[in-house]
Amino acid sequence: MSTIEERLKSYIDTLPKSKLKDAIAYVLLGGGKRIRPILGMTLLESKGVDPTPYIDAFLVVEMIHTYSLIHDDLPAMDDDSLRRGKPTVHIAFDEATAILAGDALLTDSFKMVVNNNHLSALQKVQIIDIIASKAGSMGMVFGQIKDIESENKKITIEDLNLMYELKTANLIQASLMIAGVILSEQEIKSYEELGYYIGLIFQIQDDILEYTLSPEEFGKSKSDDIRNKPTYVSLLGLDEANEVLTKYVATLNRLIDLLNIKDTAMHTQIKLLLNRRK
Numbered sequence: 001m002s003t004i005e006e007r008l009k010s011y012i013d014t015l016p017k018s019k020l021k022d023a024i025a026y027v028l029l030g031g032g033k034r035i036r037p038i039l040g041m042t043l044l045e046s047k048g049v050d051p052t053p054y055i056d057a058f059l060v061v062e063m064i065h066t067y068s069l070i071h072d073d074l075p076a077m078d079d080d081s082l083r084r085g086k087p088t089v090h091i092a093f094d095e096a097t098a099i100l101a102g103d104a105l106l107t108d109s110f111k112m113v114v115n116n117n118h119l120s121a122l123q124k125v126q127i128i129d130i131i132a133s134k135a136g137s138m139g140m141v142f143g144q145i146k147d148i149e150s151e152n153k154k155i156t157i158e159d160l161n162l163m164y165e166l167k168t169a170n171l172i173q174a175s176l177m178i179a180g181v182i183l184s185e186q187e188i189k190s191y192e193e194l195g196y197y198i199g200l201i202f203q204i205q206d207d208i209l210e211y212t213l214s215p216e217e218f219g220k221s222k223s224d225d226i227r228n229k230p231t232y233v234s235l236l237g238l239d240e241a242n243e244v245l246t247k248y249v250a251t252l253n254r255l256i257d258l259l260n261i262k263d264t265a266m267h268t269q270i271k272l273l274l275n276r277r278k
């Protein structure tokens with residue numbers, strides 16, 4: 001969706017000239033797949049609503065996702081020097097600029113919702129509530145602290161599941177729930193469930209691919225191995241991990257039926273995301 005790129009560029013154009021702006025442009029236009037806004041916008045489209053006027057409500061999620069990646073790469077967290085095949089923000093710029101770029105993206109994201117004239121006042125409040133709940137201390141950030149605490153520790157599959165829910169599923173859920181708010185539907189809870197299964201399946205697949213593919217085929221470093229982090233395969237073994245995956249895919253397909261999105265653009269998008277080979 002080229003409009004996503006265009007709108008992100010026009011947001012960057014509004015920023016005052018500074019190293020902060022350069023860092024935000026570097027990371028925000030740095031090759032993200034835009035999975036989260038695409039899923040939410042495609043859900044609207046599949047329900048017969050043109051997503052274009054509401055694009056900012058979905059870019060909020062992309063901006064928060066981007067801030068989380070910048071902070072996740074910092075020396076105090078995962079200490080990564082490469083992301084998307086390029087130097088991470090604190091390497092390309094410096095640590096202070098990376099911290100501030102994340103802070104700015106998080107804070108500016110709320111303005112994207114507030115300034116959207118197509119949303120009612122109530123919808124804006126509902127969307128901000130969703131974002132704060134899914135990204136904050138009960139959501140993604142909680143997942144990050146759980147992840148840090150889990151390193152070199154024995155954790156259960158329930159712990160891992162919760163971490164994946166918080167770190168990966170929560171922002172996908174936020175995007176689908178935002179679509180639910182715009183559709184004024186009673187189905188926000190079901191969209192939340194749909195996001196849960198999409199996120200979990202995405203992560204379990206990642207664990208399986210990381211285990212079964214060579215680093216060259218996988219296309220990124222086998223980071224979980226290196227850091228001795230628990231994965232679905234290390235906790236359950238490959239066969240059981242595959243069994244859980246099959247079970248989750250079946251549940252996801254039932255939900256797709258229930259929500260009347262089978263054979264729509266949304267269904268195609270979900271399949272594209274979950275049928276990846278690396």
Ligand code: GRG
Pocket residue numbers: 031032033034035036067068069071072077084140141144167168
């Ligand atoms: C630092 C507050 C804070 C949170 C960090 C998102 C996150 C939480 C950590 C990044 C590490 C990671 C692998 C998290 C799981 C979420 C995930 C699948 C991130 C990668 O998302 P993609 O593939 O990234 O959509 P692109 O590069 O396409 O934007």
